[in-house]
Amino acid sequence: MKLALKQCQQKLAILWLVGSAALFVLVFLQTTLGHFGSNASAAWGWLLPSILPTASLVVTALFKTSDAEGKIVERFLFRLAFLISLFYLVTVVLVLMLQPLTSTAPADALAHSHVYLGPFQGLVASCFGAFFGQTESHAGS
Amino acid sequence: MRCIPTRGSSSRAWMALATLLVSVLFIACREQRPIRAGATPPPPPPPPVESTPESIPAFPWPPPPASATEVLPNSMFEQHTHLSTLGNLNDALIAGLQTTGYFEKSYYAVPRGFALATRLEQISDDGTPKPPPDRWSAAAPHVESFSIKEYLHALLTDNPGYYRVVVFVVTDVPFSESGSQASMSEAQSWLTKGSNTLPASMASAPFGQNTVCTALIYEFSRSAGKEPGLLQPGHLDAHTHLVKSGLWTALGGTL
Numbered sequence: 001m002k003l004a005l006k007q008c009q010q011k012l013a014i015l016w017l018v019g020s021a022a023l024f025v026l027v028f029l030q031t032t033l034g035h036f037g038s039n040a041s042a043a044w045g046w047l048l049p050s051i052l053p054t055a056s057l058v059v060t061a062l063f064k065t066s067d068a069e070g071k072i073v074e075r076f077l078f079r080l081a082f083l084i085s086l087f088y089l090v091t092v093v094l095v096l097m098l099q100p101l102t103s104t105a106p107a108d109a110l111a112h113s114h115v116y117l118g119p120f121q122g123l124v125a126s127c128f129g130a131f132f133g134q135t136e137s138h139a140g141s
Numbered sequence: 142m143r144c145i146p147t148r149g150s151s152s153r154a155w156m157a158l159a160t161l162l163v164s165v166l167f168i169a170c171r172e173q174r175p176i177r178a179g180a181t182p183p184p185p186p187p188p189p190v191e192s193t194p195e196s197i198p199a200f201p202w203p204p205p206p207a208s209a210t211e212v213l214p215n216s217m218f219e220q221h222t223h224l225s226t227l228g229n230l231n232d233a234l235i236a237g238l239q240t241t242g243y244f245e246k247s248y249y250a251v252p253r254g255f256a257l258a259t260r261l262e263q264i265s266d267d268g269t270p271k272p273p274p275d276r277w278s279a280a281a282p283h284v285e286s287f288s289i290k291e292y293l294h295a296l297l298t299d300n301p302g303y304y305r306v307v308v309f310v311v312t313d314v315p316f317s318e319s320g321s322q323a324s325m326s327e328a329q330s331w332l333t334k335g336s337n338t339l340p341a342s343m344a345s346a347p348f349g350q351n352t353v354c355t356a357l358i359y360e361f362s363r364s365a366g367k368e369p370g371l372l373q374p375g376h377l378d379a380h381t382h383l384v385k386s387g388l389w390t391a392l393g394g395t396l
Contacts, residue, residue, distance in 0.1 A: 029297050030296070030297055033297045033298045033299075034298055034299040035296070035297055035298055035299055035300075037299055037364050037367055038367065096296075097296065099296075100283060100284050100292060100295035100296045100300065101283055101284050101287075101292075102283055103278065103280035103281050103282070103283050104281065105281045
């Protein structure tokens with residue numbers, strides 16, 4: 001089953017923008033209220049590489065894909081990209097929200113998360129590659 | 142042939158005689174000095190310090206600067222026991238410590254007395270010990286009982302952990318705290334580097350009229366992005382620490 005590329009891109013963009021905004025607000029409040037103490041730069045140094053590359057890709061694709069209205073994409077690929085994006089963003093949020101329930105220092109919790117967030121982010125990027133690579137025009141379908 | 146003494150040989154003879162006289166006088170004086178009437182004999186040399194089986198490690202003296210200090214009135218302890226020896230006071234301290242959950246302790250020698258150090262414990266902001274096992278953990282604090290308010294506070298703001306070591310110093314020697322500040326790891330090591338019991342020789346030492354028990358509170362704080370450090374002065378006074386830990390009432394104090 002095929003879906004319109006433009007709608008899929010919009011849904012992905014909304015997901016990433018809302019998720020990024022929520023994370024940005026959370027880390028902004030934490031650094032402003034002193035949760036990370038003198039490690040505020042480490043918190044931003046962790047957050048921005050975690051979300052900005054993929055969020056930038058999604059937003060750029062939304063505005064730069066030519067003739068997006070006339071293209072379609074596999075529903076499976078869209079769902080895969082959407083769900084894995086959602087899962088990734090929830091994981092990033094949980095890194096921040098579960099830290100107070102553990103005995104790990106805030107900066108240490110962020111540093112430890114690189115172990116699994118890095119490969120996870122690579123998986124998200126692969127799904128986006130498959131998603132954008134499999135688009136086809138209406139005429140082709 | 143007649144031998145006529147010359148001027149040079151005569152002077153040599155007088156010199157030899159004078160030297161002999163001075164030597165005899167010097168030896169005689171040295172031998173007579175100890176038995177001279179009225180002279181005080183020299184004090185005997187101090188006995189060499191031998192390591193006896195009862196010797197225990199010494200606490201840093203003067204003690205490192207504490208976060209808070211309180212001299213406990215002897216009347217507190219006399220409600221339960223008659224203080225005739227340092228061992229009596231030690232028994233009262235042990236009873237009070239065990240009542241309040243301080244089962245691990247370590248003894249050190251201080252001038253004319255002893256010091257008793259407790260294990261590093263994690264405390265709440267008001268000085269109340271955290272429930273075990275967090276109480277005996279030196280790790281960063283976390284939310285124990287989940288509530289939205291406490292969680293949001295821990296999520297957004299700095300959530301410093303407070304840690305405490307109580308050292309009771311029992312001696313009749315007045316002291317002031319000086320020297321370098323104790324680190325948290327150093328205070329933690331006080332539990333393991335001291336003696337497990339109070340030696341009998343110290344326990345049987347008489348409880349002097351001026352002997353007092355001083356509680357030294359070493360309070361540490363661990364904030365985000367910082368190494369744990371001694372709070373000086375502490376964020377609570379010594380009396381609050383003793384009351385909130387339960388030691389004050391357990392040792393016989395009244396609120």
